[in-house]
Amino acid sequence: MKIILTNDDGIYSPGILTLKKELMSFGSVTVVAPDVQKSGVGHSITFSHPLRVRDVSINGDFIGYGIDGSPADCVKLAVREIMKEKSDLLVSGINIGANVGINVLYSGTVAAAIEGALLGIPSVAISLEISESSPDIHGAAEIAKNIIAHIINKELPRGTLLNVNIPHISKDKIKGIKITKQFSGDFDEHYDRRTDPRGVAYYWLAGTGWPKIDVVGTDMHALKDGYISITPLRYDLTDNAFLEEVEAWGWNK
Amino acid sequence: MKIILTNDDGIYSPGILTLKKELMSFGSVTVVAPDVQKSGVGHSITFSHPLRVRDVSINGDFIGYGIDGSPADCVKLAVREIMKEKSDLLVSGINIGANVGINVLYSGTVAAAIEGALLGIPSVAISLEISESSPDIHGAAEIAKNIIAHIINKELPRGTLLNVNIPHISKDKIKGIKITKQFSGDFDEHYDRRTDPRGVAYYWLAGTGWPKIDVVGTDMHALKDGYISITPLRYDLTDNAFLEEVEAWGWNK
Numbered sequence: 001m002k003i004i005l006t007n008d009d010g011i012y013s014p015g016i017l018t019l020k021k022e023l024m025s026f027g028s029v030t031v032v033a034p035d036v037q038k039s040g041v042g043h044s045i046t047f048s049h050p051l052r053v054r055d056v057s058i059n060g061d062f063i064g065y066g067i068d069g070s071p072a073d074c075v076k077l078a079v080r081e082i083m084k085e086k087s088d089l090l091v092s093g094i095n096i097g098a099n100v101g102i103n104v105l106y107s108g109t110v111a112a113a114i115e116g117a118l119l120g121i122p123s124v125a126i127s128l129e130i131s132e133s134s135p136d137i138h139g140a141a142e143i144a145k146n147i148i149a150h151i152i153n154k155e156l157p158r159g160t161l162l163n164v165n166i167p168h169i170s171k172d173k174i175k176g177i178k179i180t181k182q183f184s185g186d187f188d189e190h191y192d193r194r195t196d197p198r199g200v201a202y203y204w205l206a207g208t209g210w211p212k213i214d215v216v217g218t219d220m221h222a223l224k225d226g227y228i229s230i231t232p233l234r235y236d237l238t239d240n241a242f243l244e245e246v247e248a249w250g251w252n253k
Numbered sequence: 254m255k256i257i258l259t260n261d262d263g264i265y266s267p268g269i270l271t272l273k274k275e276l277m278s279f280g281s282v283t284v285v286a287p288d289v290q291k292s293g294v295g296h297s298i299t300f301s302h303p304l305r306v307r308d309v310s311i312n313g314d315f316i317g318y319g320i321d322g323s324p325a326d327c328v329k330l331a332v333r334e335i336m337k338e339k340s341d342l343l344v345s346g347i348n349i350g351a352n353v354g355i356n357v358l359y360s361g362t363v364a365a366a367i368e369g370a371l372l373g374i375p376s377v378a379i380s381l382e383i384s385e386s387s388p389d390i391h392g393a394a395e396i397a398k399n400i401i402a403h404i405i406n407k408e409l410p411r412g413t414l415l416n417v418n419i420p421h422i423s424k425d426k427i428k429g430i431k432i433t434k435q436f437s438g439d440f441d442e443h444y445d446r447r448t449d450p451r452g453v454a455y456y457w458l459a460g461t462g463w464p465k466i467d468v469v470g471t472d473m474h475a476l477k478d479g480y481i482s483i484t485p486l487r488y489d490l491t492d493n494a495f496l497e498e499v500e501a502w503g504w505n506k
Contacts, residue, residue, distance in 0.1 A: 182491045204303045
């Protein structure tokens, strides 16, 4: 099996190296990730300047390829240039911080998996909820490995990817896996207005990013309830349920 | 009517000022846009540094607010800080360059409209196809005005936005409006590998971005066929059609 592994925390993040070790039991793993942290970049791509590909080693061991671009750039370059043959799987993660609800849209981790799906590769994004104690990356990587072992023989339809979120509680306290929907309602967020030493205002984005209401069946609810959430996502944004109504609005009269 | 107007080409782009004039016939228009060009940033948001809001004037006339962030940042700041009351409409554009097919995911213009919809405001993204001759911004702004006049009394469901693309042909040659789906298949793209004067490789993203096949009913097909395409989009990425199947994969055995 040929696996592409990427993330949005950068090629030196602990999440990617720990996950690489676990994934190597399935086949060859090629790491292609941003040079530096790229959280919140969403599905940005780079076309106004060219990209560089850099061999990255730690203590003399080759780790993978570092790119001076976004997670989606990494996937494009991996598929179109770096990998000589078609890949069987793309994994994006482990991201430190949940990618549920509205954060799905802002997430570089999810965008990388969307890009993989776009390019015809079965793709999975994996994120670990953040909390006050230090994240258990090893526990999360083991969970990720088990999930990937489970889906390896299944078939994801073209255009669909899986968004996996792991709650930040000890492994034996996790209640199981729930297949969920993306929470798409309102969320807790505001700007914190401050003034600099020259008296000029600046604005920090603040708030928990968590919803004001709790909706059963969503990724957010499952995570808060102690479950691993898996949400199947698609990148075709067409609102099919609303197509007919908008067609009936008499556009060409 | 209170309207927020933004774009991803920056506050000094001709598209935004021309559109502002047309929209002023509907009510007050507040322009909140990036300081500089932000094409291809997708739905990126800024939380690792704070944002500044700058009053922008041209020849002594106040134009709007310039932000050192992404189009989605502009919408968030406009809604959460700048606008004192709830807005009735958000318009993102006119973008120079079509946002159809896969480009919907990369587009800062569409991301701004998604952000508006997220925050509960009826939102429309407007893009003009690029061609070899200079773009007819005035013609496109007139078309945009007519489309907005048409939808002002309709109701967009919460969570839905409209993605409008205008073909780059003279106004009298446009065949009409088609309600379309986002093209989600394969597209023409590759990396152009070059070497710098020091012999080190770099990679330009290249290709037309247009699909290899033409699918009737999609945004791309309508545009190429001489129609204005309007695609209703939703930001809930859940693949509802696939939920049941993935649930049946026996996760908690």
